Amino acid sequence: MRNDAGAPSLADVARAAGVSLATASRAINNAYGVSEATRQKVLAVVEQLDFVASPDAERLARGTTRRVALVVPHLERWFFGEMVAGIERELSAAGVDILLYRVHDLDDRREFFSRLPARRKVDAVIAIAFPVDVEERRRLELMGVAITAAGGQSADYPYVSIDDYAAGRQAVDHLLDLGHTRIGMLASYERTLPAPRDNLRSRAYFDALAERGIPADPALVKDMEWGARNASLATAELAAVDPRPTAIYAHSDELALGAWHALTLAGARVPDDVSVVAIDDSPLAETLGLTSVHQPVREQGTIAARMVLTALDRPAEGAPDSIVVPTRLVERGSTRSPIPTHR
């Protein structure tokens, strides 16, 4: 009744139950048009034959799942959504499904790394702007799960990312080239990422000032948890510093939005009173006319997906090389040379 060398087929089930292929399929899939008696007969045969329906059977036989886990700390922010969109398009075209995991705090993280690899639900993990530590990576590797970082650099496994230091330099050097010397910085940190002091976008600011012999003024540096609202509050403080900064460098477009709003409320015009530059060049930058350093987020997603597909389909080639995608300054209306004050 069944071939000992492989799993029973739907045809085996149909034959054993004495029904047509179509009826067997409908009974198994719980579809309409099958009597309860027939359904029970088919299901009994299914159980007896240890029949496994669905593509999972084939996948299990191959030892692969054709699924990739996306680990994302945030879903409600442009950067992450855009990255996931790029990854989804590429993987979906290759017939690979995405299991989505939001790993937002330490509990989520513990849960994810204790459960996922052991249960072998996926062939690979893509971590979006989310550093995986040595222990976690070892655990994944032990279970034969490949790992790739998207939108963040790692010394330990393949990644695709921008060069955050270079992006920061493009933004700050632009302000310095325009003649600004009092430049505020809105630096954001997250629980899941390095502190802003170790952050390459912050280091770019301090280095750029130092190279021009401009001392960094601690009153002009604001570290905050990510968010336009926090940037708005910090900018209100910057606007009250005397003398006021003539420019603001924000680590991301959303922070620049908060800054712009706070400046307007404080009666300061952008760019005549204060220039604003940021990093991301999201649709928000175009809306506001914000000068911003462009990073190709969807493209990073596409590249991360291709790296994973290479690792899955051609494992003999070894781990793929990491890729750094270039950034470039997009000048819009939010930056200009400082206007001399006559106070």
Place this chain on the structure above:
Amino acid sequence: MRNDAGAPSLADVARAAGVSLATASRAINNAYGVSEATRQKVLAVVEQLDFVASPDAERLARGTTRRVALVVPHLERWFFGEMVAGIERELSAAGVDILLYRVHDLDDRREFFSRLPARRKVDAVIAIAFPVDVEERRRLELMGVAITAAGGQSADYPYVSIDDYAAGRQAVDHLLDLGHTRIGMLASYERTLPAPRDNLRSRAYFDALAERGIPADPALVKDMEWGARNASLATAELAAVDPRPTAIYAHSDELALGAWHALTLAGARVPDDVSVVAIDDSPLAETLGLTSVHQPVREQGTIAARMVLTALDRPAEGAPDSIVVPTRLVERGSTRSPIPTHR
């Protein structure tokens, strides 16, 4: 060597291969610390016994996948990310995995509905603000896949949503109560949703004006594809209408952001020259100090996930009832009574 009534266990495999349970597991999972000879021996037994590793085996035996498909037209917008976050948290706590599908255009859509149900990768589908037509729904049901709508109403299957008409009325009635009579509307449409003329948020505007005996001025109604940039361009046109509207009702916070920016560029102050009200009450509204109708997006995600879990775990209860969550106006600084002009 194996029990005819069920699938072989890992213990069966270990016994047949003459190795320990741990070694069998490591060999199957391709982990370190197993010689190639041992691995080959174990894999041969696995093949002979038709052993299926991983949770998929258990799931297949039950006829369920414990996976839910999320169908999302957009990922890079706050509303969708927030909704997915709410769904993910609830399903993940119940041990249900999420397969993510971005269905962005007609090609994606055809692909999704032709492939997913037939391959039975999931037990249920949650469609986020994405209307599923009768044919597509039938196809899912035939394959025994339940469907729920999150953030959109449907006459045909269970949903969780706000009442878009009521939300629109809360926004427009607020402006009317303040004394505004020249109210512009920024109405957005999407390829995947009904046109704005049939849109409940638009109908609320026309009804509210009619009830107060105020004729709708076509010059004050702007229909556009969703996006802050488009709202900004449309608002520049509204600002040039004579007499200028004293208030703007935007279908979403992002549109209001574009409007606000265009008003500032046109030299109009919010709210002294033009009031702005929107729907969503996203973090953007708090940043801008925008008066907005609050909708609980994450809560809608949580409810949608619970509806799906009920359908999966207690199918005897029948399809869950649809749920409409309430909205409420959150007044901030962007609206006030019109200031009489002396021109």
